[in-house]
Amino acid sequence: MELTTVWFIAIAMLWTGYFVLEGFDFGVGMLYRVLGRNETERRAAIETIGPVWDGNEVWLIMAGAATFAAFPEWYATLFSGFYLPLFFILVGLIVRGVALEYRGKRDDPVWRSRMDVMIVVGSLLPALLWGVAFGNIVRGVPLDQAHEYVGSFGTLLNPFALLGGLTFIAVFVTHGAIFLALRTTHDLRARANRLATRLGVVAAVLAIAFLLWAQALRGDTASVVIAVAAIVAFAGGLVANVLRREGWAFVGTTLAIGLAVVSLFVALFPEVMPSTVAATSLTAADAASSPYTLKAMTIITAIFLPLVLLYQGWTYWVFRKRVVAA
Amino acid sequence: MDTLDLARWQFAITTVYHFFFVPVTISLVAITAGLQTAWYRTGKEKYLRLTKFYGKLFLINIAMGVVTGLVQEFQFGMNWSDYSRFVGDVFGAPLALEGLLAFFLESTFIGLWIFGWERLPKLVHLGCIWMVVLGTQLSAYFILAANSWMQHPVGFRYNAARGRAELTDLWAVLTNKVVLVTYPHTIFAAFMVGGAFVAGVALWHLLRRPSIDRDVFRSALKIGASVVLVASVGVAISGDLQGKVMTEVQPMKMAAAEALYETEKPASFSVFTVGTLDGSKEIFSIKVPYLLSFLATGHFGGKVQGINSLQDAYEQLYGPGSYKPNIPLTYWTFRLMIGVGMLSAAIAVWLLWTTRRGRAPAHWLIWAVAPLPLLPLIANTFGWIFTETGRQPWLVFGLLPTASGVSPGTTGGEVITSLVGFTALYGALAVVETKLMLRTIRGGLAGTDAPPDTDSDQPDKPLSFAY
Numbered sequence: 001m002e003l004t005t006v007w008f009i010a011i012a013m014l015w016t017g018y019f020v021l022e023g024f025d026f027g028v029g030m031l032y033r034v035l036g037r038n039e040t041e042r043r044a045a046i047e048t049i050g051p052v053w054d055g056n057e058v059w060l061i062m063a064g065a066a067t068f069a070a071f072p073e074w075y076a077t078l079f080s081g082f083y084l085p086l087f088f089i090l091v092g093l094i095v096r097g098v099a100l101e102y103r104g105k106r107d108d109p110v111w112r113s114r115m116d117v118m119i120v121v122g123s124l125l126p127a128l129l130w131g132v133a134f135g136n137i138v139r140g141v142p143l144d145q146a147h148e149y150v151g152s153f154g155t156l157l158n159p160f161a162l163l164g165g166l167t168f169i170a171v172f173v174t175h176g177a178i179f180l181a182l183r184t185t186h187d188l189r190a191r192a193n194r195l196a197t198r199l200g201v202v203a204a205v206l207a208i209a210f211l212l213w214a215q216a217l218r219g220d221t222a223s224v225v226i227a228v229a230a231i232v233a234f235a236g237g238l239v240a241n242v243l244r245r246e247g248w249a250f251v252g253t254t255l256a257i258g259l260a261v262v263s264l265f266v267a268l269f270p271e272v273m274p275s276t277v278a279a280t281s282l283t284a285a286d287a288a289s290s291p292y293t294l295k296a297m298t299i300i301t302a303i304f305l306p307l308v309l310l311y312q313g314w315t316y317w318v319f320r321k322r323v324v325a326a
Numbered sequence: 327m328d329t330l331d332l333a334r335w336q337f338a339i340t341t342v343y344h345f346f347f348v349p350v351t352i353s354l355v356a357i358t359a360g361l362q363t364a365w366y367r368t369g370k371e372k373y374l375r376l377t378k379f380y381g382k383l384f385l386i387n388i389a390m391g392v393v394t395g396l397v398q399e400f401q402f403g404m405n406w407s408d409y410s411r412f413v414g415d416v417f418g419a420p421l422a423l424e425g426l427l428a429f430f431l432e433s434t435f436i437g438l439w440i441f442g443w444e445r446l447p448k449l450v451h452l453g454c455i456w457m458v459v460l461g462t463q464l465s466a467y468f469i470l471a472a473n474s475w476m477q478h479p480v481g482f483r484y485n486a487a488r489g490r491a492e493l494t495d496l497w498a499v500l501t502n503k504v505v506l507v508t509y510p511h512t513i514f515a516a517f518m519v520g521g522a523f524v525a526g527v528a529l530w531h532l533l534r535r536p537s538i539d540r541d542v543f544r545s546a547l548k549i550g551a552s553v554v555l556v557a558s559v560g561v562a563i564s565g566d567l568q569g570k571v572m573t574e575v576q577p578m579k580m581a582a583a584e585a586l587y588e589t590e591k592p593a594s595f596s597v598f599t600v601g602t603l604d605g606s607k608e609i610f611s612i613k614v615p616y617l618l619s620f621l622a623t624g625h626f627g628g629k630v631q632g633i634n635s636l637q638d639a640y641e642q643l644y645g646p647g648s649y650k651p652n653i654p655l656t657y658w659t660f661r662l663m664i665g666v667g668m669l670s671a672a673i674a675v676w677l678l679w680t681t682r683r684g685r686a687p688a689h690w691l692i693w694a695v696a697p698l699p700l701l702p703l704i705a706n707t708f709g710w711i712f713t714e715t716g717r718q719p720w721l722v723f724g725l726l727p728t729a730s731g732v733s734p735g736t737t738g739g740e741v742i743t744s745l746v747g748f749t750a751l752y753g754a755l756a757v758v759e760t761k762l763m764l765r766t767i768r769g770g771l772a773g774t775d776a777p778p779d780t781d782s783d784q785p786d787k788p789l790s791f792a793y
Binding site: 319 | 492
């Protein structure tokens with residue numbers, strides 16, 4: 001396969017990994033205040049993501065850095081064009097990261113509740129805005145001849161992108177609730193399980209609408225098939241959740257998020273930033289780095305990525321025991 | 327101020343702020359790993375207690391380092407998209423390697439270290455923090471390789487059709503002679519910060535509560551001060567090497583560091599000069615003869631080029647325009663970097679001397695408590711301001727002027743929003759972080775003698791490390 005395509009796939013995989021992994025820790029971040037009725041339960045809920053959320057976030061850093069290295073034009077157009085959403089995403093991730101680390105460092109209810117607010121806002125804001133951003137990438141934005149974004153912040157807040165934002169929130173919250181049910185015990189587990197079902201129905205409706213609309217905007221047979229598979233996986237996950245098969249439910253939402261992101265990237269290819277102004281779309285080939293750079297990066301990634309997957313997987317194995325919340 | 331100025335201010339503010347946390351993190355994790363290793367090998371409880379105490383301070387600090395680092399990666403694309411287009415092919419590779427080889431390692435093994443105290447075998451748990459140390463070192467290397475390429479571009483060719491630099495030799499970028507001297511200099515400088523931090527905290531406890539945990543903090547004081555001392559020797563040697571490489575690849579920066587307008591042979595180093603800014607008149611100056619020649623070339627009689635002749639040469643090479651950086655800024659930051667660094671090394675020597683053979687530190691040393699950890703940190707900051715402003719007007723030396731790198735489509739309003747937003751947020755976080763740091767420092771070793779508790783079977787006990 002040609003290296004530009006390989007790196008397009010690599011970038012798609014990094015975003016997929018990011019949304020699957022940080023998706024559940026965003027979900028837990030948005031939910032633990034609601035689900036945890038006392039400090040013990042809340043702490044248990046946060047502890048389920050404690051050892052892993054930081055590693056999950058590196059998938060985003062990798063997606064950004066890999067785009068910079070493999071598709072500099074894409075990185076430049078995307079990051080300068082989506083300026084304000086990215087600024088707010090950064091603010092969200094900053095307050096969230098600090099609050100997650102600092103929450104337990106002082107035994108003081110006022111301190112903790114402030115950190116709680118920061119964690120909730122810091123989980124909600126990026127989830128919403130990543131949805132808006134991806135909605136816009138798929139829908140296309142106005143680009144000029146030099147592939148510079150020429151719209152405004154308002155251009156990005158179109159109905160389709162906003163639906164994308166709501167979908168991301170709803171799906172991540174469901175994914176997080178199922179993860180909590182999988183990783184905790186007692187009442188917290190039961191409550192998370194029940195909430196996942198209710199939220200899951202809302203998320204399913206939003207996701208179906210968003211994915212169908214996306215396919216109508218820019219789909220081909222392959223992307224439609226994958227999007228349908230994503231919806232089936234989500235439905236399967238919800239059924240497993242109702243049957244209290246939490247492991248399978250989590251597999252279901254994991255697959256659903258993964259397939260949905262893949263379907264968006266498949267629909268996008270070979271463009272990376274479609275333009276709503278005719279003939280100025282940015283394609284993977286336009287945006288790509290030189291063959292030498294892509295080759296060097298391919299070799300290094302092929303050696304080290306399996307290693308990363310191995311030790312990240314090991315972390316999940318070390319902390320596989322349920323967190324007792326009683 | 328236009329978009330360019332705003333974008334430059336934003337980069338300066340976010341980067342200087344980010345780099346308050348970086349050197350502390352790099353050195354404190356290594357010192358913590360050393361302490362834990364000492365505990366593993368000797369079984370002495372004091373090392374375990376220090377591991378947990380300084381480990382907790384390290385965790386408070388790295389949280390800020392990580393989140394402020396996120397901004398760094400994003401703002402290349404947000405504010406400097408034409409720069410990203412121009413250099414992405416070359417600059418992106420070390421950045422991606424930093425993520426792949428360093429960030430995954432750091433973040434994953436920190437999680438394992440924080441939550442793994444009771445779940446992992448002792449040796450595996452110790453191995454986890456050493457993996458974090460490895461991660462921070464790799465991270466420093468790759469990001470410095472990327473920065474060094476901007477100081478001295480190598481391993482690329484210019485593609486006129488695409489209007490960008492393209493990588494031809496990744497190995498050349500990773501073994502750039504600038505990074506080979508910058509990496510040790512930065513790491514040693516970071517260890518001065520961490521050593522001073524460990525010593526300063528220990529000194530505070532010894533002075534304020536001489537009866538509590540005296541032996542433990544005496545050890546910490548000695549370890550910290552020794553680290554500063556050894557690191558300062560490393561800083562001096564690597565800095566000297568760096569000066570010679572800098573003279574070779576960026577002679578204008580060396581001339582600006584000295585405010586040397588006319589070429590001299592031999593050249594003297596001015597410790598302190600008051601004069602007019604354009605160098606036409608010198609009012610007062612303390613000079614060390616031959617020293618600049620030695621710093622720049624390695625020979626006491628070496629020729630050092632002056633700003634004026636370099637300006638002429640650059641105009642011939644690159645066309646009309648000013649190729650002078652901000653001279654007073656480079657002159658003073660260069661001096662302050664060296665001066666403040668030497669002062670902190672001197673304080674470390676003094677601390678080791680006054681506490682030798684069981685002596686208690688003199689109480690008047692209390693004035694050294696707050697400044698001690700800050701001095702090397704300030705020296706680090708001056709060093710970065712010097713090296714980055716000394717490269718101006720170039721973003722990539724000799725290739726891309728700073729003004730050409732800014733995002734063409736980004737509005738002043740957008741940059742102001744993020745500039746004000748980040749500055750306000752960073753200010754607020756600085757207050758939160760400092761308060762938490764001071765609180766944790768004041769708390770001392772209380773609780774560190776109990777076995778670390780992250781066991782999920784007893785969730786109602788307060789967790790010392792976890793959330």
